[in-house]
Amino acid sequence: MPFQSENSPVPIPPPGEDELPYDDGEPMESERHRAQMDMLIEVLKLFWHDRDDVYVAGNMAIYFSELQAKKNDFRGPDVFVVLDTNRRERKSWVVWQEDGRTPDVVIELLSESTEAVDRGEKMRVYAKLLHVPEYYLFDPFSSALEAxxxxPATRSYAPVPPEANGDVVSACLGLRLGVRRGTYLGREAGWLRWLDAQGRVLPTAEEQARAASDEAKRLAARLAEYEKRFGPLPGSGSG
Incomplete structure (x- = not known):
């Protein structure tokens, strides 16, 4: 149903992402929350760098109804993933501009100030209005993860029991989520990490660079050992 201006009875098209506010108005609660959000988004974008049919974002407004847009009442997930869409820069996710597509996965990072909303109003919106198949709650400080x-029949969420090691499976993404201790942006903590189907941690850009550097050093050491025993390789310029 198109919008109707207060000054004119003539229906007008609903606003798009260029007209709607795109900041969700809710600052991240701490540096840890911001770093955790950035890590989850960064890793998925790296993992799917060659795919154009997946959109990954966070702390972005999602508009799902004209009434909601009129009231300027919107929900901004900390992290969300949409499949079967096109990857492009967006200011906000406007459902009526996206052929009705809504997120397939939402992750909210809990804090004392947001937990009641994340477990209440947001959970209701994601289930009954946006029909998000998978919803995750994670506390960056206690490292508690809920899936x-x-x-679909009741449009409500049922808890998903974790595996023996505490990891949970994302059926939508074909990946896993689990807590792993490590260092990110200079902070050592128990981070929520994306894992592949075999449970291997998907690396951050920093981890990829470190692994590449370690591999280069390992190969250089092997080459040095070889040349020490057998002499320079032909055409190596050594010796």
């Missing part, structure tokens, strides 16, 4: 799957 929920949508029951």
């Amino acid at each position: 929920y799957a949508l029951d």
Whole structure:
């Protein structure tokens, strides 16, 4: 249904992402929350760098109804993933501009100031209005992870039990989520990490660079040992 101006009875098209506010108005609660959000988004974008049919973002407004847009009432997930879409820069996610597509996965990072909303109003919106199949709650300081799957019949969430090691499986993404201790941006903590189907941690850009550097050093050491025993390789310029 198109919008109707207060000054004219003539229907007008609903606003798009260029007209709607794109900041969700909710600053991240701490540096740890911001770093955790950035890590989750960064790693998925690196992992799917060659795919144009996946959109990954966070702390961005999602508009799902004209009434919501009129009231300027919107929900901004900390992290969300949309499949079967096109990857492009967006100011906000406007459902009526996206052929009705809504997120497939949402992650909210809990804090004392947001937990009640994340477990209440946001959970209701994601289940009953946006029909998000998978919803995750994670506390960056206690490292507690909860997973929920949508029951399409009741449009409500049911808890998903973790595996023996505490990891949870994302059926939508074909990946896993689990807490692993490590260092990110100079902070050592128990971070929520994306894992592949075999449980291997998907690396950050920093981890990729470190692994490449370590491999280069390992190969250089092997070459040096070889040349020490057998002499320079032909055409190596050594010796």
